[in-house]
Amino acid sequence: MAQRYSIEVLLRPAVELYTVAVCAGAALVCLAAPWSLALSPLLGLGSALAFLGYGAIRLRDALVILRYRRNIRRLPRYVMTSRDVPVSQQRLFIGKGFRWEQQHTHRLMQTYRPEFRRYVEPTATYRIARQLEERLEFAPYPVSRLAKVLAWDSPLNPARPLPPVGGMPRLHGIEPNEVDVSLPLPERVGHTLVLGTTRVGKTRLAELFITQDIRRRNAAGEHEVVIVFDPKGDADLLKRMYVEAKRAGREREFYILHLGWPEISARYNAVGRFSRISEVATRIAGQLSGEGNSAAFREFAWRFVNIIARALVELGQRPDYMLIQRHVVNIDALFIEYASHFFARTEPKAWEVIVQLEARLNDKNIPRNMIGREKRVVALEQYLSQVRVYDPVLDGLRSAVRYDRTYFDKIVASLLPLLEKLTTGKIAQLLAPDYSDLNDPRPIFDWMQIVRKRAVVYIGLDALSDAEVAAAVGNSMFSDLVSVAGHIYKFGIDDGLPGAAAGMRVPINVHADEFNELMGDEFIPLVNKGGGADLQMTAYTQTLSDIEARIGSKAKAGQVIGNFNNLIMLRVRESATAELLTRQLPKVEVYATTLMSGATDSSDIHGPTDFTSNTHDRISSTSVPMIEPAHVVGLPKGQAFALMQGGNLWKVRMPLPAPDPDEVMPQDLQQLAGYMRQHYAEAGDWWEGRATPGLQDTPLPDDLLEGFRHIAGTEGAAEEARP
Template structure:
């Protein structure tokens, strides 16, 4: 095969093998009977070496053809245990593949030509074997043993079935020479977007990235922060994270927050930490609808929650969902408590006058708008109207209690259902933790603490059970992360701590699976400005329409997508999503050979020439897209196109996971993972045929259960 040919054709018979056979026979003849070729034994030996050298060259060329034809039908198996995943301080390992260029487009176009069909489609014996498997599915012995033999997954089986990954193997088989594909860690600050339909390998790719993030150390020996949002709750992902944290010696900094399993979950106050007090109202009111007439109600809810949060902070109390709900329902109690706190320090004698005013109140002299409220509240309001006391918190509470009670209940009607969802049952213990309860072994964390400890956090939001609560908590966490990122950007992660080095940034790896279910307006500044604080977001979702449907605005959806510099495109079912990749690629020239022949009769009846003929081989070129959306739709499971490092297109396949023999979890997390598997029913993993079933997780001795929960 001469590589300098104008048109490269690899789908053809390996004719080089004929030359190899001749060279082998000639070499044997030169050694065994040099006299038959009029050679001396020494010259015969030299000739044999020359023949073997030339045969080796032709054999290498023949092997290229044979390997190419094999890969077009079936790719070699690519399996890797988690221990074998390479972890680098400079690059992120993605898988094996090749950089796509014009040659690969040309080769792919050739596979669609009818003359090459026999090299691309399954062989006749393969098709017969699959039909026999179908017919013998319920056959009795010994016919059932024939079916097992036909489906034997071994290289020794000539009718070995293809792996259950679907798609077209030719998309990756057109380049036999694979290399390890990596992404420079410096590019991750530009954020990464992973698109792929259900059950095509997004979670496997996430496991690959998360494994490296958990085990990676910087040159100073420090780990990176890893935060994983998993709306649906994937037990295998939780298991993988714990195993890698244990293997890296980070199990003491491993936190599990799961709304569906509050007994095993760590606790988190979504509104307990803030840079500005107004952030509390933003995180809560941001979950309310802002479209149409709802915008006015959301603005009022924001103002009302902000008044309550300011009062709680002035009273020395940490805001949480339970306290805010309690005071939304009964603002009078907070008004009286704060007034007592304020007058105790500013006007100690004010209560004597307030008690006198309260004693003179009756049903006739209470203002209409204050009917239904306690007399002490009415007396406070009347006293404040008589004296010139300025306190912004007290004035805000006073303006709230002056609303008519019926009118007030109407305008906060949209806020109460949200607070009810977040404070019902055991979820209230997670989102409004009791910091004074020393008997509760479940840890309480906040994002600044997580970042300073370089911890690993798994956030399961149980979206399959209650999507609205999952979305509200997820949005609050995102908003809290944005606030923390802003603080880190300005002051660093060790602000206020002694003996710290200013300006040190820690990579914060945020993995958001099904992020369209969690995102809101809070997500846009995270991907837009969070990189300055070291935040590296990797988002996983199915289609672009999911993002647009969640935000409700095409321009904002484009704004979100435009902030992701790295794109990993697995198989998708929406053409518009596939075009996000294909429209960014150039067009390339592909070549095709055509043979033309013709004959022309002679017009001279007396001439000696009856006709003339000619035969021509022509090479034509045409401009085609580098890849089409149809190629993205036809990707096998576990494979993707990646647009990384400034628009370079790579074709990648991820390694199939092989079970590790020492994957042990504490009993508490074993029970949690087992319960998640029982309750979250999903399709079979596409990589199950990669190896034998996973080993049974051993039960640990007593005492480690408490360790898992602490």
């Protein structure tokens, strides 16, 4: 029977069907010939109903067995259009599944026993069909058509091929009664880590989450902020984001920043907005190595960038990477410009003395440490050494120019490569935008503006073409996001605006695909303290080793992992990564039956009994892990183990995407997605730096550029028209 006992055995013949057949035959006899059973027609009808009722109960038990055996081999198809994705104000939908408990471990252990092998492995018909399919592929034309018949993916095909997801279907088939699995939204502020090897469904899971985040509204009818970092450039992910933004009426708040196509990208200044001026130096110098002897050079770079940033702000200029690089290479020009600004306010006649000092200078009386500097810089230094003038910015610039030029170039040698990565080619137009250029239709955004507008942002870092630049830009954005989160935590999102509500916040959903390639030391405070600003991080990567290799410290990698309260693990190939899940689970007791039989000879040779025999079943229990790392390695595509809500283990499978007829993108975005598909790389390839030949030099069609300029111009006009 199918009822639950201590020893549950569902992998067996459906013997209940024998009872069903007997009950059906008895009911037929009672109806057709009640006289054969010495029954009146009325009693025959009642007996038939009784037989049918009992047969229905046994049929239900038989269907449980048959359904269980079917699921062990093949799961029911689970597809869903994006329109049908449930969007809740309370929960985040993940998929269908069940909570994994002791009985599921017991059932899984049974599938590995030899006596149940025939219920788990493919049938003989299936194996023969696959063998014929392989052979018929190379047969002559009329016969080769049979291969397509055998491969027909239809329930009418008795040898229907399994879906191309690999893995072990038994991991999910052991529980036929699935429920919708979801994560309470208050739990998301504790951050979510998604682990899975290449091409097992991480990006599709991200699409499912992003779809809900874009369409979700709170009780007041306001949307949430959605920020997506995509290093590889997944065209389907971009399409999904735009379609969902349009479906939710948010296409005007949809921004694309793509380093691969700067002509159509929005622009962004990572150091242009700050609460404290020192944040500019922290965001830039924080990306430099701080290990060993490099720590001293990073500290000097921080101080030097801080001096430049303070001077630029005093001069009324917004800091950006281009300005900082220009003054790192030539600090003399900034020193002269700031001195002119300072003396114009405090001592206008100082320049007369400085000009006289400059006229007296020659190669013989210039100090050794100032050789190679402009004469006006030397004259300024001599004047300031004679006149007591205190200004912290001027003193900082003065200390910088007093360094020997050769020595100065050596100690900023680690800073210049970073700035070169961020200011080379057309990328400089994106990361150092010209705010005064009114002819450029590309919008400029910053994170505080994105949060206040409840916008949707897609960040394509084009890591296939240049992984170094992608990592540098990603680090800059993360660092800027940390600063914005700190400001929101202290003052709210509307700080400084008229009628602002004190401490008002909005959920900020950040999805970072391949986040290990974008993270640095600034990522630790982002996940550690970002929850106070309602920042909800969902990070996707392959293995724990990726995080450790990127951050360079096992302790720091453990610190990062320890800040993710929710863990979703798809198929992984590294045992250490699988053990991150399995070691957090308790051991459970599973039961097993052992058949014991024996015979004993009789000691009385003259007695009637020659021997005695006995047979009995022995029930034993064994303590085993709830799941093993091998089970995580054997997950089919699109399936995962989810550890959430304080250690509750769920087995989940995601819905397969189904085409939706109304998912139409503009022609220009369709062309961009086509270009992205042509140059898309696997996650295991792009980070190795193997760029596609000629990708950087491949221009986009003129009609595509013109279409994007039209869209950007329309959005810009709409923004200006808003009160």
